[in-house]
Amino acid sequence: MRITETFRSIQGESRFAGWPCFFIRTTGCPLRCSWCDTAYAFTGGEERTVESLLTEAHGSGTGLIEVTGGEPFVQEELPALVRGLLDQGKTVLIETSGGFPIPEGLSREAHLIVDVKPPGSGMDHWNKPDLFRKLGPGDEIKAVVANRADFDWTIRTLDSWGLMEDVPVTVSPVFGECDPRELAAWVLASGRHVRIQIQLHKVLFDPALRGV
Ligand code: SF4
Known part of the structure; x- marks a missing residue:
């Protein structure tokens, strides 16, 4: 597999936020979100075997593993890596752009964190309603919003796809661009059961650093 980096940090962007987590960041993503903070993972990286990643994950001392990207x-x-991690007894999170179908053979014991891309990302044409309809209560939908228009679009779109009742939804502000307090006010005013979260790792560590 093509891998940009592995590291141990605090999970910062899901309902697992706050837990120590071992991250495996894959290389390559065809999307180009306007606010992407991992452009360094678009290219480069190194070839790693599934076995070497499993060995490293096993020795990481954490029961929570996230495979992220890139895409x-x-x-x-990916299915072989995830199967191996689950067989180690790990809780596995996979963060994906929402632009691709669930890979054949991927265990649904892993928790999918699927981005829905509001217009502010510039990538809303990548959204795949069919993918979102395959998600369950063990998964979650994450929307990164740049402004009020993105937030309103997210609620309206997930409603129109019939998803708001079935899958947990988190909304987070674009770091340094959208005021979290304003987002909190929009959530409260909406009356919707969505969870606001900030990118906790960027509060705890230097947001300019890689591998946090
Ligand atoms: S999907 Fe993720 S990795 Fe790809 S461009 Fe968007 S934010 Fe960056």
């Missing part, structure tokens, strides 16, 4: 769904060996 993990374009990695052919």
